[in-house]
Amino acid sequence: MTTSNLMSEGLNLMLVGMGFVFVFLTLLVFATSLMSKIITRYEKDVGTLPEEGIPAPTAVISQAMSSRQHANDDKNLITVLSAAIHKFRSRHK
Amino acid sequence: MDKLIHLWEVTGINQMTPGQGVMILIGMLLLYLAIKKNFEPLLLVPIGFGGVLANIPGAGLAEAGGILHIFYTVGIESGAFPLIIFMGVGAMTDFGPLLANPKTLFLGAAAQFGIFATLMGAVVLSYLGVFDFSLADAAAIGIIGGADGPTSIYVASKLAPELLGAIAVASYSYMALVPLIQPPIMRALTSESERKIKMVQQRHVSQREKIVFPLLLLILVAFLLPDAAPLLGMFCFGNLMKECAVVDRLSNTTQNSLINTVTIFLGLAVGSKLSADSFLDMATLGILVLGMVAFAIGTASGVIMAKILNKLVKAPINPLIGSAGVSAVPMAARVSNKLGLESDPHNFLLMHAMGPNVAGVIGSAVAAGILINYAGV
Numbered sequence: 001m002t003t004s005n006l007m008s009e010g011l012n013l014m015l016v017g018m019g020f021v022f023v024f025l026t027l028l029v030f031a032t033s034l035m036s037k038i039i040t041r042y043e044k045d046v047g048t049l050p051e052e053g054i055p056a057p058t059a060v061i062s063q064a065m066s067s068r069q070h071a072n073d074d075k076n077l078i079t080v081l082s083a084a085i086h087k088f089r090s091r092h093k
Numbered sequence: 094m095d096k097l098i099h100l101w102e103v104t105g106i107n108q109m110t111p112g113q114g115v116m117i118l119i120g121m122l123l124l125y126l127a128i129k130k131n132f133e134p135l136l137l138v139p140i141g142f143g144g145v146l147a148n149i150p151g152a153g154l155a156e157a158g159g160i161l162h163i164f165y166t167v168g169i170e171s172g173a174f175p176l177i178i179f180m181g182v183g184a185m186t187d188f189g190p191l192l193a194n195p196k197t198l199f200l201g202a203a204a205q206f207g208i209f210a211t212l213m214g215a216v217v218l219s220y221l222g223v224f225d226f227s228l229a230d231a232a233a234i235g236i237i238g239g240a241d242g243p244t245s246i247y248v249a250s251k252l253a254p255e256l257l258g259a260i261a262v263a264s265y266s267y268m269a270l271v272p273l274i275q276p277p278i279m280r281a282l283t284s285e286s287e288r289k290i291k292m293v294q295q296r297h298v299s300q301r302e303k304i305v306f307p308l309l310l311l312i313l314v315a316f317l318l319p320d321a322a323p324l325l326g327m328f329c330f331g332n333l334m335k336e337c338a339v340v341d342r343l344s345n346t347t348q349n350s351l352i353n354t355v356t357i358f359l360g361l362a363v364g365s366k367l368s369a370d371s372f373l374d375m376a377t378l379g380i381l382v383l384g385m386v387a388f389a390i391g392t393a394s395g396v397i398m399a400k401i402l403n404k405l406v407k408a409p410i411n412p413l414i415g416s417a418g419v420s421a422v423p424m425a426a427r428v429s430n431k432l433g434l435e436s437d438p439h440n441f442l443l444m445h446a447m448g449p450n451v452a453g454v455i456g457s458a459v460a461a462g463i464l465i466n467y468a469g470v
Contacts, residue, residue, distance in 0.1 A: 004220075006216055006219060006220060006227075006228060007216060007217070007220050009216075009228050010212060010213050010215075010216030010217075010228060010231060011213065011216075013209070013212065013228070013232070013463075013464070013467050013468065014209040014210070014212060014213050016463070016467065017208075017209050017212075017460060017463045017464065017467070018205070018206060018209050020318070020459070020463050021202050021205050021456055021459050021460050021463070022199075022202050024202075024313070024317060024318065024459050025198045025199065025201065025202040025452070025455070025456060025459070026198075026199075026202075027313060027317070028195075028198055028309075028310065028313060028455070029195045029196060029198045029199065031309055031313060032191075032192060032195040032198075032306065032309065033195050035302065035305055035306070035309055036192060036195070036298075036302055039299060039301045039302050039305065040299070040302075042301075043299055043301065048299050048300065048301070049299065049300040049301055
């Protein structure tokens with residue numbers, strides 16, 4: 001590559017490069033603004049996502065229910081058992 | 094007696110060339126700057142130590158088969174390490190401030206002028222016969238102005254591997270010098286009343302926007318500039334992992350253990366390029382000077398763009414945030430904040446400056462794609 005050729009190549013790259021960076025980021029500005037507008041409008045109807053991520057609703061609900069059932073079962077079981085023990089002890093004195 | 098002579102012949106003292114001695118001292122200087130002066134220690138400690146290791150006479154750590162050479166071939170020649178780091182950077186980036194005010198992307202674009210102006214400078218110096226840089230070399234030197242370590246290393250490894258050591262050292266040491274280089278330029282270009290401009294409170298950005306943005310960016314890159322796809326693709330992937338919040342384990346690994354592991358090897362591999370024959374050269378001096386110019390021009394053009402933007406749009410824009418367009422996250426944004434506080438102790442610009450700051454990362458990755466496309470073979 002001759003030196004004058006290098007100069008024109010460099011100038012070329014500078015203009016093309018700077019131009020492209022601006023075109024790309026301008027497009028990104030428009031795309032981003034549009035995206036934000038659409039999502040803001042959508043979220044007015046649907047509601048926002050929680051900050052800590054999307055919860056898995058079905059799994060959480062079933063787990064909560066089953067644990068409550070468990071607690072109830074345990075209570076019944078304990079009442080029955082303690083009654084039985086009480087009876088056993090009173091009989092074998 | 095023969096054995097003793099042989100032992101003497103293999104000692105470092107006997108084999109040391111003056112160049113190696115100087116390079117070991119330079120490696121020690123980098124370690125000093127990192128440890129004592131706190132210059133980007135995360136990178137300059139491995140780079141400096143790698144530089145010392147690479148110049149141990151007779152050990153051949155940086156020659157074919159040596160461990161540093163293996164790190165270099167595996168990680169840098171292949172382009173893998175800078176890309177993995179970029180993924181980690183993506184996972185650490187919050188696009189919230191950018192999404193709240195997308196116009197700050199223009200500031201990130203303007204600051205990239207430093208890259209191209211420096212490229213032109215390198216070409217002119219070659220034309221005048223001061224240095225002998227090819228177009229690819231000039232492009233790799235210019236990217237220092239992007240103020241983005243992994244991007245600089247990636248571009249240099251593609252375009253000018255023989256200059257990589259000098260470019261990486263210049264790039265990381267100037268990033269550490271951002272708080273010294275930028276303020277005088279920013280003060281010179283703005284008036285006291287401009288520095289006092291208060292910006293409006295940023296709006297809240299929803300989670301959905303943050304999840305969609307990396308995908309949007311990826312699609313734009315895929316359509317317009319596939320050459321930037323390796324860098325921005327990894328960046329978007331890292332960011333999506335963070336924002337989608339369903340793969341926290343992956344996101345945490347990427348922004349902590351993975352990026353740290355890779356940084357160690359990246360630093361050592363860059364250090365292996367600090368060998369006397371390629372570093373002790375006039376070209377290195379030229380790269381250091383041109384890199385500084387690149388930083389200064391990038392800062393200036395960012396500030397000027399912010400002044401123009403302030404005239405054009407309704408919401409006021411403090412010109413000080415323009416300088417943050419030269420990536421160097423989050424150092425450049427902190428500098429903007431500091432200068433704003435100097436003029437008005439109640440004017441906090443940090444969150445506003447983070448917008449152009451992350452825009453600068455996108456801007457320099459786009460510029461890198463163009464340089465590789467144009468100047469690459």
